[in-house]
Amino acid sequence: MTQASGIANEQTSTPLSSSKSITLRISRYNPEHDDSSKFMEFSVPYERWTTVLEAILEVKKHFDHSVAVRYSCRQATCGSCGMIINGKPRLACFTKISELNSNVVTVEPMNNFPIIRDLAVKFERLFDTHQKIKPYLIRDDTELTSDEKEFLQSPEEVEQYIQFANCIKCGLCNSACPTMATDSSFVGPQALAQAYRYVADSRDKGKDSRLKIIDDSHGIWRCHFAGSCSQVCPKGVDPAMGIQLLRGYLLGFRS
Amino acid sequence: MRESTIMKIHYGTALAAVALVAVHILMRLTQGFAESLEYESVLANYKFIPYAIMLELILILLSVHGFNGLRVILLELKQGRLYEKAVSYGCLAAMIALIAYGSRTIIMTNMGMV
Numbered sequence A: 001m002t003q004a005s006g007i008a009n010e011q012t013s014t015p016l017s018s019s020k021s022i023t024l025r026i027s028r029y030n031p032e033h034d035d036s037s038k039f040m041e042f043s044v045p046y047e048r049w050t051t052v053l054e055a056i057l058e059v060k061k062h063f064d065h066s067v068a069v070r071y072s073c074r075q076a077t078c079g080s081c082g083m084i085i086n087g088k089p090r091l092a093c094f095t096k097i098s099e100l101n102s103n104v105v106t107v108e109p110m111n112n113f114p115i116i117r118d119l120a121v122k123f124e125r126l127f128d129t130h131q132k133i134k135p136y137l138i139r140d141d142t143e144l145t146s147d148e149k150e151f152l153q154s155p156e157e158v159e160q161y162i163q164f165a166n167c168i169k170c171g172l173c174n175s176a177c178p179t180m181a182t183d184s185s186f187v188g189p190q191a192l193a194q195a196y197r198y199v200a201d202s203r204d205k206g207k208d209s210r211l212k213i214i215d216d217s218h219g220i221w222r223c224h225f226a227g228s229c230s231q232v233c234p235k236g237v238d239p240a241m242g243i244q245l246l247r248g249y250l251l252g253f254r255s
Numbered sequence B: 001m002r003e004s005t006i007m008k009i010h011y012g013t014a015l016a017a018v019a020l021v022a023v024h025i026l027m028r029l030t031q032g033f034a035e036s037l038e039y040e041s042v043l044a045n046y047k048f049i050p051y052a053i054m055l056e057l058i059l060i061l062l063s064v065h066g067f068n069g070l071r072v073i074l075l076e077l078k079q080g081r082l083y084e085k086a087v088s089y090g091c092l093a094a095m096i097a098l099i100a101y102g103s104r105t106i107i108m109t110n111m112g113m114v
């Protein structure tokens, strides 16, 4: 079976042969026995295409396998690898070392999320608020009749919400939001953008119930137009715009 | 009250205040700015009914706006059922108290009681 072993001989990480390297500073913290976080520094080689996630995995492979990081798809689709990279919330798999223009790359866990360990944070609040706004089509006719196979939409109707449907639930917007930092009950930009995504969908009939949910003392009105959510969203969702459009319904400018 | 109703009042009072404060400033600029706070001129202003009504309206608008703004700040600062109840009723009480005290001054002066 020499053939099979030949095929399986796969390169599983970037080779340590690059002439360029950066200092990767990783925030380390285990809430179970650390009082505060501290940085560990590693010198990591990189190529023009190396992502921050690959650099972290390089550290795990060659220097310290105990670094905690969450990732899955490595292609900005699963929303797992959000973290603060050189001070800004970004996806580690969607950020190239070369684009940061810095010899030092500092990675920290996302703000406004409780830390599990190192770079891995708890997503419970994000999932709770996301679920709270009923992120699904609400209709009276739950069963399709035999001659109706699908709910048709015109391209214009799709345009109304499609940008907001790109959300991957990475939480970077919630991490950047100043209200999220102090108001532990705030519904947050991620959930508000999703509330708009469904309210603006011509197939959906749940507008009134969703608007009622977000029209709360810790709901949509606790957004103060900072706009940082939209600046950091890696998928171009623009939660801040979704929030303003939703406000239009509540203030009577849209119906 | 629904939060959207409260915020409509918040934005509405802000807009109305911009208009009325503009009139207020124009009045002051045209009626001798330097003498604005002299005893006799303050008394005269309160006795001029249309202007006194406008001052009263500004008092109400900005008290409502300001104390609701304070409520918002405090709700975002800390959370908890009891705390939030205290903040909401506390701000409402302070709002009413300030309007009552300010109105007392305007009405008493207007009626020549000082």
Ligand code: HEM
Residues within 6 Å of the ligand: A221, A223, A224, A225, B011, B014, B015, B017, B018, B021, B062, B063, B065, B066, B067, B068, B069, B070, B072, B073
């Ligand atoms: C007349 C001019 C004014 C305008 C146009 C105005 C407008 C506004 C607006 C639009 C907000 C909401 C901001 C947000 O949701 O982020 C706000 C909040 C607030 N306002 Fe005013 N306002 C004015 C005067 C005042 C005055 C004179 C006071 C003090 C008595 C005041 C106190 C507050 C407070 C405490 C907040 C809450 C802070 C916040 O939500 O950011 N405002 N104002």
Ligand code: SF4
Residues within 6 Å of the ligand: A166, A167, A168, A169, A170, A171, A172, A173, A174, A189, A190, A193, A229, A232, A233, A234, A235, A236, A237, A238, A239
């Ligand atoms: S709106 Fe953008 S930043 Fe926020 S969770 Fe969705 S994809 Fe991430």
Ligand code: FES
Residues within 6 Å of the ligand: A070, A071, A072, A073, A074, A075, A076, A077, A078, A079, A080, A081, A082, A091, A092, A093, A094
């Ligand atoms: S690993 Fe899936 S978004 Fe980065």
